[in-house]
Amino acid sequence: MTTFKAPPQSSHRSHRDDVPTHPKMTVAQVLSTLIDGELPFRFSAFDGSVAGPPEAALGVHLVSSRALNYFLNAPGDLGLARAYVAGDLEFSGLNSSDPYPMLALMADALHVRRPTPAQLLNLARSLGWKQFVPVAPPAQEAPPRWRRATAALTAGSSVLTAMQRHSKQRDSDSIHRHYDVSNEFYEYVLGPSMAYTCAVYDTETTSLEQAQENKYRLIFDKLRLTPGQRLLDIGCGWGSMVRYAARQGISVLGVTLSAEQASWGQQAIIRDGLESLAEIRYLDYRDVPETGFDAISSIGLTEHIGVDNYASYFAFLTTKLADGGRLLNHCITRPDNFSQAKTEAFIDRYVFPDGELTGSGRIITDIQDAGLEVRHSENLREHYALTLRDWCINLAEHWDECVAEVGAGTARVWALYMAGSRMGFERNAIQLHQVLAVKPGLRGDAGLPLRPWWS
Incomplete structure (x- = not known):
């Protein structure tokens, strides 16, 4: 690490002698004060400074001083996201629409440390205090949670409603922000299945479409549905599970808080000739x-x-199920049950406002306490890593079309989010659990086979 010192003072005193002077640091030198060891990539900045091995396969370029401002005011994932989404940070040596290789390299070989108060003071004096005055984040960023509550109060909500992160209105707003981006954009990223959840892969080379078909078949089989029975699909998205079950002779109701999803899904039901069995409602x-x-x-x-x-x-x-009815809950989980439920700043501000995660143990406990009997739990985290890999490929292949549809900033949000999530599932920072439960009859009978009935 390079140490920067003020030049020696002259023996002659003047009215400026009490003000220490500090040489202006380059951006590369600023970076050196925050990194332990060698940089694992090539770094360049708007001021012409460079650092890191010239022969490195991957590189980072700070396009403007705004990127530095984002990093200084929000160290970590939020500052990185702001700079990348705004276009003030660029990756080189890879497809710019897939940040996964760079994120993996940073996680493995980049060691950032918190600067001491003295180093922060030197940085501020060298760069100028204005560099530490926060600038506006990209337009894609949602306000922090406390401001979302304040906005609800301003809009006329009661104090109790404003403080509830999951009131009907706030949930509707969050879902709208994430899912009502553009159906055409989702078609590019998700592919023909329009399935925005973890797929199930036979092997790492299984196609995304086949893996999504596998997922719906697995859920259908675990629920032990037979023709003529009734299924409620909650949070049905664009209706892939609704249509899959209807094709097997099941009467299905799907509900979603996304108006665009409901419209797209209902049109797909009509297109497939399934309206006598399937319906999607825009409904909480x-x-x-x-x-x-x-x-x-x-x-x-x-x-x-x-x-x-x-x-x-x-x-x-539980109140919606008949006796002997089955519930399949499929969701992202944490690898423990004691971590804070709130998601990290980037996910909360850019992807899932008010989203929360916990371990499968908490989910199983609450399912049991509701009066259901848990029969099976399965962790599919590696499958979600593969799903995200394929979504990233789709985004990269249709980058220009996606940018034209939703704008470069929103496309970068999705690139960063999916690449980071892929790494999280690979490294067991997050998981995906399917939990199967049944509502026992009055005498405790579940009406299920003695051994698992699905393959």
């Missing part, structure tokens, strides 16, 4: 009036409802 799951369902699938919804609401969520689902 809490407002579903029907009961007596033979099965409920909840695929990728639990992440949005808040951990403290799990008990009421699963209790509500």
Whole structure:
């Protein structure tokens, strides 16, 4: 690490002698004060400074001083996201639409340390205090949680409603922000299946479409559905599970808080000639009036409802099931049950506002406490890493079309989010669990085979 010292003072004193002087640091020198060891990539900046091995396969370029401001004011994932989404940070040596190789390299070989107060003071004096005055984040960034609550108050909500992260209005706003981006954009990224949840791979070379078909077949089989039975699919997205089950002769109701998803999905039902068996409603799951369902699938919804609401969520689902009815809950989880539920700043501000995660143990506990009997739990985290790999490939292959559809900033949000999530599943920072449960009859009978009936 290079140490920067003020020049020696002259013996002649003047009115400026009490003000220490500090040589202006280059951006590369600033970076050197924050890194332990050698840089694992080539670094260059808007001021012409460079660092790191010239022969490195991967590189980072700071396009403007705004990128430095983002990093100084929000060290970590949020500062990186702001600079990348705004276009003030560029990666080289790889397809710019897939940051995965650079994120993996940073995780493995980049060792950032917190500067001491003295180093921060030297940085501020060298760069100028204005560099530490926060500038506006990219337009894609949502306000922090406390400001979202303040906005609700300003809009006329009661104090109690404003403080509830998962009121119906706030949940609707969060879902709208994430899912009502553009159906055409999702078609490019997700492919023909329009399935935005973890697929199930036979091998690492299984196609994305086949893997998504595998996922719906697995859920259908675990729920032990037979023609003529009724399925409620909560958080149904664009209706892939709804249409899969309807093609097997099941009467299906799907609900979603995304208006664009509901419209797209209902049109797909009509296109496939399934309207006599399938329906998708733009509706909060809490407002579903029907009961007596033979099965409920909840695929990728639990992440949005808040951990403290799990008990009421699963209790509500229990009231919708007939005796002997089955529930399949499929959601992202943490590898433990004691970490904070709130997601990291980047995910909360750019991807899933108000999203929360916890371990499968907490989910199983709340399902049991709702009166359901848990029969099986399965971790599919490696499958989600492969799913994200394939979504990243789709985004890269259709980068120009995606940018034209939603703008470069939003496309970069998705590139960063999916690449980072892929790495998280690979490294067991997050998991994906399917939990299967049944509502026992009055005498405790579950009506299920003695051994697992799916393959």
